[in-house]
Amino acid sequence: MDPAERDANLVHEAVKKKDENYILVLIEVSCVSTPDHLMAVRNIYRKLFSCSIEEDVASSPALQEPLKKMIVNLVSSYRYAGEHVDMDVAKLEAAQLSEAIREKQLQRNEVVRIISTRSKSQLRATFQQYKEDQGTDIGEDINRQCSSQVGRMLKSAVWCLTSPEKHFAQVIRYSILGLGTYEDMLTRVIVSRAEIDMKRIKEEYRARYKSAVTLDVAGDTSFGYRDMLLALVGSED
Numbered sequence: 001m002d003p004a005e006r007d008a009n010l011v012h013e014a015v016k017k018k019d020e021n022y023i024l025v026l027i028e029v030s031c032v033s034t035p036d037h038l039m040a041v042r043n044i045y046r047k048l049f050s051c052s053i054e055e056d057v058a059s060s061p062a063l064q065e066p067l068k069k070m071i072v073n074l075v076s077s078y079r080y081a082g083e084h085v086d087m088d089v090a091k092l093e094a095a096q097l098s099e100a101i102r103e104k105q106l107q108r109n110e111v112v113r114i115i116s117t118r119s120k121s122q123l124r125a126t127f128q129q130y131k132e133d134q135g136t137d138i139g140e141d142i143n144r145q146c147s148s149q150v151g152r153m154l155k156s157a158v159w160c161l162t163s164p165e166k167h168f169a170q171v172i173r174y175s176i177l178g179l180g181t182y183e184d185m186l187t188r189v190i191v192s193r194a195e196i197d198m199k200r201i202k203e204e205y206r207a208r209y210k211s212a213v214t215l216d217v218a219g220d221t222s223f224g225y226r227d228m229l230l231a232l233v234g235s236e237d
Contacts, residue, residue, distance in 0.1 A: 002044075003037070003192070004037060004040035004041045004043075004044050005044050005048075006192070007029045007033070007037075007041045007192075008041050008042075008044040008045040008048055008049075008053075009048070010025050010029065010188065011025060011026060011029055011041065011045065011053055011056075011075075012045065012048070012049055012056070013025075014026055015053075015056045015057055015060045015062065015063075016060070016062065017062055018061075018062040020149065020152070020153075021182065021184075021185055022062075023062075023063070023067075023071070023153060024153075024156060024171065024185075025188070026057065026071050026074070026075060027071070027074070027153060027156045027157050027160055028156075028160055028167070028192075029041060029075070030071070030074035030075045030077065031074060031156075031157050031160035031161045031164075032160045032161075032164045032167075034081060035077075035078050035079050035080075035081050036081075038075075038077070038078070039078060041053070042075070042076075053075045053076075054072055054075060054076045057071050057072050057075055058072050065107075066106075066107035066150060067149060067150050067153055069107070069112060070107075070112050070115070070116070070150070070153070070154070070157075071153075073112050073113075073115075073116035073117075074115070074116050074157065076116075077116045077117060079117065079118070079119050079120065080119040080122075081119065081120075082119065082121065083121050084119075084121065084122075085121050085122055085124075085125040086122065087125060087129075089122065089126075090122065090125040090126040090128075090129045091129055093110075093114050093118070093126050094126050094127075094129040094130040094133055095133070096108075096110045096111070096114070097111060097114065097126070097130060097138065098130060098133065098134055098141075101138070101141050101142055101145050101146065102145065104145060104146050106142070106146055106148075106150050106151060106154055107150060111154075114126070115154070115157055115158070115161070120161055120162060123158075123161050123162055124162045127158065127162060138158060139155050139158050139159060139166075142154055142155040142158065143155055164197060165197055165200040165201045165203070165204040166204055166208075168189050168193055168197075168201045168204075169201050169204040169205040169208060169209075170208075171185055171189050172186060172189055172190075172201070172205060172213060172216075172217075173205065173208075173209055173216075175189070176216055176217065176219075176220040181220050181221060183225075186217070186221075186229070187229070189201075190217075190229050190232050190233055191232060194232040194233070194234075198232075198233060198234060199234075201213070202214075202233070202236060206236075212236045213233055213236070214230055214233055214235070214236050215236075217229050217230060217233060218230060
């Protein structure tokens with residue numbers, strides 16, 4: 001499929017599932033995509049399914065508030081794609097995020113607004129300001145302070161917006177840990193990122209898990225499926 005059509009179909013399947021792993025699809029498509037790609041996904045979705053992504057997310061029985069509100073805002077966003085950054089805004093919003101995380105109030109309107117409307121360049125500046133102010137990474141603080149589903153999904157959104165290789169390395173690792181393989185997750189990541197940022201994902205995976213994507217995928221899959229995945233992943237440098 002064309003990438004936008006593929007993502008539209010992935011989203012359509014994901015909104016019907018209660019499994020948290022499928023909620024990640026909504027986070028990935030809305031946060032990793034460029035503004036124009038996300039708009040293309042939304043346009044194709046309407047043509048294929050005679051409704052909008054926003055409608056289906058808002059009415060999905062698999063999603064509960066306040067997570068539903070955050071995802072509706074994410075899938076309906078159209079961000080500025082340039083490099084301009086306002087450091088005064090970054091300082092203010094880093095402080096707002098810090099307060100919300102410290103008080104475990106991730107559903108606050110300003111948190112949803114910041115994550116769903118600010119450009120990726122602006123968010124990188126805000127998250128860097130957060131690190132300078134707090135001495136810790138915002139993703140680590142969300143993970144430590146807020147163990148709820150909203151917290152886990154917000155951390156994934158933060159990574160997808162500014163460091164997608166961290167998110168996808170973690171998804172690959174999770175999909176092959178333990179008995180069996182989450183084939184949907186593993187296939188989704190490798191197919192969708194093969195021609196975009198697989199090199200960075202492999203570097204992040206090796207740095208974090210002290211192993212190679214190719215080695216771990218080969219050890220957890222077999223036959224033609226394994227060969228297809230390894231061909232897409234490419235050789236390790």
